[in-house]
Amino acid sequence: MSRLLALLFGRLPIGxxxxxxxxxxxxxxxxxxAFANVLVFVQLGxxxxxxxxxxxxxxxxxxxxxxSAPDANSMTEGGNVARQWLLQALADPEVAAGTGLFLANVTWQRPTKALALTTYGVDPAQPEFLTGEIAAKSGTLQLQNAGLLDRFSRGLKREEAAAIRPQTPLSFEASGTTLTLYDTFAGGGGFxxxxxxxxxxxxxxxxxPxxxxxxxxxxxxxVVPGADPDAVALRLRDLISDKTLRIRSYAAAAQEDLTYQQTKRPxxxxxxxxxxxxxxxxxxIVYQVLSTDVADHLREYATFKAMGYGQWFFLGIVFEEALILGVLxxxxxxxxxxxxxxxxxxxTTLPLLMTSKMAMMVFFGTVAACSLSGAIATRRLAAADPADLF
Amino acid sequence: MASDDDFPIAAQGLNHWFGSGEARKQALYDVNLRVRRGSLTVLVGPSGSGKTTVLTLLGCLRDVQEGSVSLLGHEVHGAKSDLLISLRKRLGFIFQAHNLHASLTARQNVVMGLQVHGRVDPALADRAAAHALTLVGLGDRLDYLSDNLSGGQKQRVAVARAMVGNPDVIFADEPTAALDRDSGSNVVDLIKKLGRERGTTTVMVTHDNRILDRADRIITLEDGRIVADTEAVPA
Structure with a gap:
């Protein structure tokens, strides 16, 4: 290691x-x-x-x-929207199809704990508005009072979820109606x-009711293939006479929802x-580590300064240490x-994930913070006469 | 008048103060001296007389406040840090405290005295450092960390470090204080030899009688003033 660093720096690897x-x-x-890294990772996660x-x-x-309704800041909230606007929107030549999406919370009273399920009511005849597993399994929704359950629901045991299949459906009662769960899909609890x-x-x-x-x-x-959703949304805002409605491209709605959650919700x-x-x-923490290290070696650095080493040499040592500490x-x-x-x-069943973006951010942030801390700590050395530091 | 080449070090009207405000105290009063190339000049005087202050001012380790210091043909008073750095590279320092880097071995400490001049072939630097350490009698301690060396051995490493870069001027503050009789006289032999063969000028603060006997010139300071200046009669 020492030899490798010596080759890299063209000098003894003092750091x-x-x-x-x-x-x-x-x-x-x-x-x-490492602790500073963990702290930032967990918060970012x-x-x-x-x-x-x-x-x-x-x-x-x-x-x-x-x-969506004017008060719908999020997919999971908001008042109702009259279906007539759907019909009016379909009048636009670039709108291909449309469907209504219903939303409510259903409480599944279980012996141990009540499960709060965010429930979507969809048109099973229009599976093109659904994705992945839900689209594939939407056939069973044609049955009366049938449902698909999020198998990652908080408090639901894995084997319990695995047991819910079309051959062995699970029924429960909610607001006076018996619901039958025929299958599951991958969701995951939210906030x-x-x-x-x-x-x-x-x-x-x-x-x-x-x-x-x-x-x-x-x-x-x-929209029809090739049409720009943002442009169509803009046109629809003109076309639809209820000016309070929020008419946005699906991507913009998701982005605005995220911004709302991050900046407006506690x-x-x-x-x-x-x-x-x-x-x-x-x-x-990183500053403490680096500035203590510089302070500990100030006498030795002063000797080097007396011998004719310049400020870049000390910054080089500090940067070397920053890199070593940052990596290790x-x-x-x-x-x-x-x-x-x-x-x-x-x-918590929350999607707490380590992502490569986080890893890169934290890594380069650490090296930068280490370098900066060390550079600040060496300023004392630059200002002082070597003779005063012995 | 002799050229700068004959006198690599010259100080004129040097005054220096320590502290500030009420506590400001003058440490040097109108110090004037010229040091001849290749000579061994010794500064003596009681403690607090300003010997070390003169040494650090001549060696660019302290900013000159008043007066002039000319070192190797350059004025040091008010010099930019780039000039100071390039001047320091041509000097060798042996400090009162040995000031070795604790994380480095004896050999690595000496190599630092070479690498200040830029990239050096590692094998070459190692050999030069080993040679310098052998000269001060530490050929068998090359790869000892400085913590594992005795006080005298550390002092000798510092001597090797100061000499390995082939400096024009050596500044030394009590370099033999921690050395036994033999190593002490070895160091003086080495300094005298460098002076003879390479024209290395040495300015040294010391109380060591063995060195005083062999000095070319003895300057005595008292309370920040030069009170005596004796040239030895060439043998």
Whole structure:
């Protein structure tokens, strides 16, 4: 290692020799950097999980444009939209098809714990608006009072979920109606509910007699191939006389939903602060590690300065140390953080994931913070006469 | 008048103060001296007389406050840091505290005295460092970390480090204080030999009588003033 670094720098690897001189101190420095990494990773993981959870619902459906009520900040909230606007939208030559999407919370009273299921009522005759497993299994929704259950629902045991199959459906009662779950799909709990359920629009109306087929919660539209959803949405805003409605491309709706969750909802703001605090504490730890190291070697650096070494030489040492600490502290930090996030994900069913983007961010952030801290700490050396430092 | 070449070090009207405000205290009063090339000049005087201050001012380790210091043909007072750095590279320092880098071996410490001049072939640097250490009698301690060396051995490593770069001027502050009789006189032999063969000029603070006997010139300081300046009669 020492030899390799010597070749790399064209000088003795002072930083490496200095760091490894005292093994306990080196271990403590690495632990400090690793801890700072874990801190930032966990906070980033939590914040990202909210984004993933928020966007989860958008993955269940396939559409180009979404029409929602004015108070619908999110896919999972908002008042009703009159179906007449769907018919009016279909008048646009570039709108290919449309469907109504119903939304409500269904509570599944289980012996141990009640499950809050975010429930979507969809038209099983239009599977083109559904995606993946839900589209493939939408046939069973044609049956009366049938449902598909999110098999990753919080509090649902894996073998319980696995037992729900068309041959062995599971029934439960909700708001006076007996629902039968014929199959499952991959969802995953969010911050709003414990899991998801998809039923047909007819079943939905059975469950909630107060709702009518003429007023779904969202309207999903597809455009003809080659048409620009944003341009069509703009045209629809002109066409539809109810100017309070939110008419956006599906992608824009998802993005606005995410922004709303991150900046307007308390959970989002708290998680955002968590990341900021995590980064600040991480920087303070890293600064402490590096500035202590520089202070410990100030006499030795002063000697080098007296011998004729310039400021770049000291910055080089500090950068070398920053790189070593950044790389070697990152490895345990990454491993511990991945383990922690996995454990937290298991306990909460929130999508807490280690992503390569996070890893890159934290790694380069650490090296940058280390370098900057060391550079600041060496400024004292630049200002002082070598004779005063002995 | 002799050229700068004959006198690599010259100080004129050198005054220096320590502290600031009420606590400001003058440490040097109008120090003037010229040091001849290749000579061994010794500064003596009681503690607090300003010997080390003169040494650090001449060696660009401290900013000159008042007066002029000319080193190797360059004015040091008010010099830019680039000039100071390039001047320091042509000097060798042996400090009172040995000031070795604790994380480096004896050989690596000496190599640092070479690498200040830029990239050096590692094998060549290793050999030069080993040679310098052998000259000070540490040929069998090349790869010892400085913590594992005795005080005298550390001092000798510092001597090797100061000499390995082939400096024009050596500044030494009590270099033999921690050395036994033999190593002490070895170091002086080495300095005298460098002066004879390479014209290396040495300015040294010391109380060591063995060195005083062999100095070319003895300058005595008291309370920040030069009170005596004796040239030895060439043998």
């Amino acid at each position: 490496w020799l200095q760091l490894t001189h005292s093994r306990t101190r080196f271990a403590a420095a690495l632990a400090g950097v 939590i914040m990202n999980s909210m984004a993933t959870a928020t966007l989860k619902s958008y993955d269940f459906f396939s559409a180009d444009i979404m029409i 709003g509910g414990d899991g998801y359920m998809v039923v047909s629009d007819q079943t939905f109306l059975n469950l909630f 107060a709702r009518t087929s003429g007023a779904p919660d969202h309207i999903l539209l597809t 959970t989002g703001i708290i998680f955002g602060f968590g990341v900021i605090i995590g980064i600040l504490v991480g920087i303070v 502290g990152f490895v345990p930090g990454f491993i511990v953080a991945t383990g922690l996030l996995t454990a937290m994900a298991k306990a």
